[in-house]
Amino acid sequence: MDFPSDLRxxxxxEWARVEGxxxxxxxxxxAQDALGDIVYVELPALGRSVAANEVFCEVESTKSxxxxxxxxxxxxxxxxxxxxxxxxxxxxxxxxxGWICVIRAADLGEAQALLDxxxxxxxxxxx
Amino acid sequence: xxASWRIVDDLDVVQTGAERMATxxxxxxxxxxxxxxxxxxxxxxxxxxxLGRFQPADDVDEDACRARGVDVVRRPxxxxxxxxxxxxxxxxxxxxxxxxxxxxxALYNTLAEGLITGLRTLGVCAQVAHHAGETSAACFASLRGxxxxxxxxxxxxxxxxxxxxxxxxxxxxLRTRLAFDECDLLxxxxxxxxxxxxxxxRASTITLEELGVDVDVSALAMxxxxxxxxxxxxxxxxxxxxxxxxxxxxxxx
Numbered sequence: 001m002d003f004p005s006d007l008r009x010x011x012x013x014e015w016a017r018v019e020g021x022x023x024x025x026x027x028x029x030x031a032q033d034a035l036g037d038i039v040y041v042e043l044p045a046l047g048r049s050v051a052a053n054e055v056f057c058e059v060e061s062t063k064s065x066x067x068x069x070x071x072x073x074x075x076x077x078x079x080x081x082x083x084x085x086x087x088x089x090x091x092x093x094x095x096x097x098g099w100i101c102v103i104r105a106a107d108l109g110e111a112q113a114l115l116d117x118x119x120x121x122x123x124x125x126x127x
Numbered sequence: 128x129x130a131s132w133r134i135v136d137d138l139d140v141v142q143t144g145a146e147r148m149a150t151x152x153x154x155x156x157x158x159x160x161x162x163x164x165x166x167x168x169x170x171x172x173x174x175x176x177x178l179g180r181f182q183p184a185d186d187v188d189e190d191a192c193r194a195r196g197v198d199v200v201r202r203p204x205x206x207x208x209x210x211x212x213x214x215x216x217x218x219x220x221x222x223x224x225x226x227x228x229x230x231x232x233a234l235y236n237t238l239a240e241g242l243i244t245g246l247r248t249l250g251v252c253a254q255v256a257h258h259a260g261e262t263s264a265a266c267f268a269s270l271r272g273x274x275x276x277x278x279x280x281x282x283x284x285x286x287x288x289x290x291x292x293x294x295x296x297x298x299x300x301l302r303t304r305l306a307f308d309e310c311d312l313l314x315x316x317x318x319x320x321x322x323x324x325x326x327x328x329r330a331s332t333i334t335l336e337e338l339g340v341d342v343d344v345s346a347l348a349m350x351x352x353x354x355x356x357x358x359x360x361x362x363x364x365x366x367x368x369x370x371x372x373x374x375x376x377x378x379x380x
Contacts, residue, residue, distance in 0.1 A: 012291075034230035036272075040181050040205075058180070063206035063273045064231040064287035065180045124226065 002029040003121045004095055008071065008114035010053075011123050015095065016071040018111045023072050026099040027059075027090060030124050035061040038090045041083040044101055048076045052110050057100055059090070070103065072110040078102035129362040134352060135167035136365070138344055144175040144200030147216075151297055152203055154220040159293035163364070166355055167218040168348040174212030174305060176312050177202045179286070188314045195307055202297075204286035206273075209299060210309045213334065215344045217242075217351060218297035223289060231287060235273045237359070238296055242275055242283055245354020246300075249340050249347070253277050273298075280333035300347065301334040 007015045013031035017024040032038065040060040050056045050070040057068040079101045083089060090098035105111055115123065135154070142150065147169055154165045175198035176187065186208060192199050197210070219238055223229040228237070239255050246253045256276040275283035285298030308328060315321040335342060342350070356363055 034227070036231050042181060060179075060181055060205040062231050062235070063179070063204065063285070064289065065203065065205045066231075066289040067291070126225065 001033070001124065002095065003117040003124075005117040007095065008111060008116065009120035009123075010069055010071050010114060011120075012053075012069045014069055014071050016111060016114055017099075018105075018108070021074075021105050021108060022077075023074070023103045023105045023111055024099050025071060025101055025103060026094055027068060028120070029094050032091050032094045032098070035059065035064070035066060037061055038087045041087045041090070041100070043079050043081065043083060044076050046076060046079050050074065050076060050103065059087070068100065071114055072103055072105045073107060074103040074105045076101050077104045129360045130164065131362045131364055132164045132166055132355070133364045133366060135165055136348065137167055137169040138348060140169065141172075142169070144171065144177065144198040144211075147171070147175075148177075148200055148202060151218045151220070151295055154218065155203075155288065155290055155293055155295040158220040158222060159291040164221040165219070166352060166363075167220075168344075168351075169216050169218075170214070170344055171198075171211035171216070173198055174210060175200050176309065177209050177211060179206040179208070180204060180288070182207055186313050188312055191312050195311070197312060202286065203288045204295065204297060205288070206284070206286040208309050208313060209284060210305065210307075210312065211299060213303040213305045214299040214301050215347050215351075216297060216299050217348075218295065219355075220293060220295045223292050223294045229294075231289075232272055234287065234294055234296065235285065238285070238355075239275060240358040241355030242298075242300075242351060243354070244358045245351035246275075246282075248350050248353065249335075249342055251277060251282070251335065251338060251340060253282055256281065277333055277338060280331055282333055282335070282338075300351070301332060302342075302344070302347065303334050303336040 007017055009015050013028045015026050015028050038059050038061045042058040044056045052073045054070050055067040056070045059066055080099050173196050177200050243253050253275040256274040257272055273285045274281050283298055283300050285296055287296045310321050310325040
């Protein structure tokens with residue numbers, strides 16, 4: 001199981017790559033493995049405002065629908081539209097081509113308060 | 128220590144399809160807020176065609192549904208179209224276990240044990256279907272790990288929705304066939320495709336009736352309840368309303 005150290009995480013298994021006020025968001029390797037083969041991604045609308053911990057996206061895998069939560073508040077400024085035709089990119093490369101969207105963070109303090117890789121690993125391993 | 132689940136017996140409760148889905152979601156929301164896990168049973172009268180959460184609405188032939196008095200409802204769960212009416216539907220709302228046990232596949236397998244154990248008491252030997260079938264607009268036309276099969280034919284189809292830290296899984300146990308099926312209610316480009324889909328649906332599914340199991344919905348629900356209780360070591364709590372329904376049904380039998 002991969003836990004890149006340059007990312008921040010939510011306990012609900014989303015990751016965030018913070019670059020200035022741009023926060024790229026996806027789901028973790030653990031999450032994609034737990035979901036199984038992803039067959040559909042309901043992508044968020046470009047320009048939508050989200051609150052931290054708000055459901056902004058849903059994915060379907062093996063007749064199962066799961067909510068995806070926003071790690072920070074802000075405006076969605078980019079969406080990975082390739083997931084519409086190729087949702088399996090999330091399974092193939094959860095930290096790469098499987099990214100979901102970019103949020104322009106309203107408060108970078110929220111990003112700093114997310115779990116680091118060690119903290120997230122403990123969440124996954126404490127079960 | 129045995130987990131405490133509540134039983135919600137809605138076999139005698141009249142609801143529209145949308146109300147049935149709203150009730151399942153209310154159970155999920157309650158469990159997400161810390162409420163006790165729930166096991167609910169219900170049937171559908173009039174029949175209803177349920178669509179998966181993201182299934183295109185234009186898969187459905189609305190005129191055909193209207194002509195047959197079929198309600199159309201959107202499920203909160205994944206998967207494809209499913210015709211209800213000849214089935215018993217179960218719904219389980221539980222907190223999502225942490226770690227690997229909370230994965231989609233692990234939850235299907237855990238709850239499958241309850242269904243399999245319950246069906247075994249009726250003389251039915253069901254197994255988890257581990258191979259994916261051809262994708263079809265009709266749910267029961269393909270076999271997946273979320274389903275239970277008997278002799279490679281689907282008897283139980285299930286689907287999930289995960290919200291916050293809780294999971295709703297509901298599913299259909301095929302008891303008998305109606306006079307029409309999903310293929311009469313979905314749109315096809317050509318009649319030949321409809322015939323092919325129907326042949327595939329018939330060949331890939333089986334009902335309790337076809338297995339020679341003569342059981343009413345009440346006894347089936349009770350068998351599945353005992354199956355879950357045995358396989359998951361549950362302490363079952365019957366709601367007062369459910370107690371009244373069970374007593375009324377027993378009095379009628």
